[in-house]
Amino acid sequence: MRYAPLLLISVLFAACDEPATTESTTPDPLTSDPLGKYRQLVGEWVDSSSSPDYAFHERWTLEGDSAIDGFGHVIEAGDTVFIEDLRLSVVNGNVVYQARIGSQNNGLWVPFAAQATGPDTLMFENALHDFPQCIMYVKDSVGGWDVAVTGTERGEEHSERFRLRER
Numbered sequence: 001m002r003y004a005p006l007l008l009i010s011v012l013f014a015a016c017d018e019p020a021t022t023e024s025t026t027p028d029p030l031t032s033d034p035l036g037k038y039r040q041l042v043g044e045w046v047d048s049s050s051s052p053d054y055a056f057h058e059r060w061t062l063e064g065d066s067a068i069d070g071f072g073h074v075i076e077a078g079d080t081v082f083i084e085d086l087r088l089s090v091v092n093g094n095v096v097y098q099a100r101i102g103s104q105n106n107g108l109w110v111p112f113a114a115q116a117t118g119p120d121t122l123m124f125e126n127a128l129h130d131f132p133q134c135i136m137y138v139k140d141s142v143g144g145w146d147v148a149v150t151g152t153e154r155g156e157e158h159s160e161r162f163r164l165r166e167r
Helices: 004-016 036-041
Strands: 043-051 054-063 067-076 079-091 094-100 110-115 121-125 134-139 145-153 156-166
Touching: 036 054, 036 067, 036 121, 054 079, 054 156
Parallel strands: none
Antiparallel strands: 043 054, 043 156, 054 067, 067 079, 079 094, 094 110, 110 121, 121 134, 134 145, 145 156
16 A cells, blocks of 8 residues: 555656657648639630630639639630629638629629639539539649539539630
């Protein structure tokens, strides 16, 4: 019984003598710069692969450190037939892709929440939107983007695909 206090003290010292763990001092890019991987979109992109008379364009520019602004348009047979404003920003700690088409949704911005993906995939969803519900950019082997705009439209599955190349 005399040795019980010594044994207890030895056990306590042993338990407290764990090696110190070191935490990484490398900042997490998603925490320090939530827009980090989305900055790959900055530039001018065009898809003219479907027809010589048709071209889909997107242009993305940095808006300070807090947003990436985009502008998309389609030129068909020399006429601009579609225009959209785009924006990537952080809203309440989450990355949000927003699109605004003047003739749709009363000209209001439609938000799509960024989804967790790998470094070469940018995916945004809004299950409540009429069409699309999902917008996905996948980096291809030559530095361009394969873009899929998908969802249900009037009860039927629908998709649009674009192959964006740097202009």
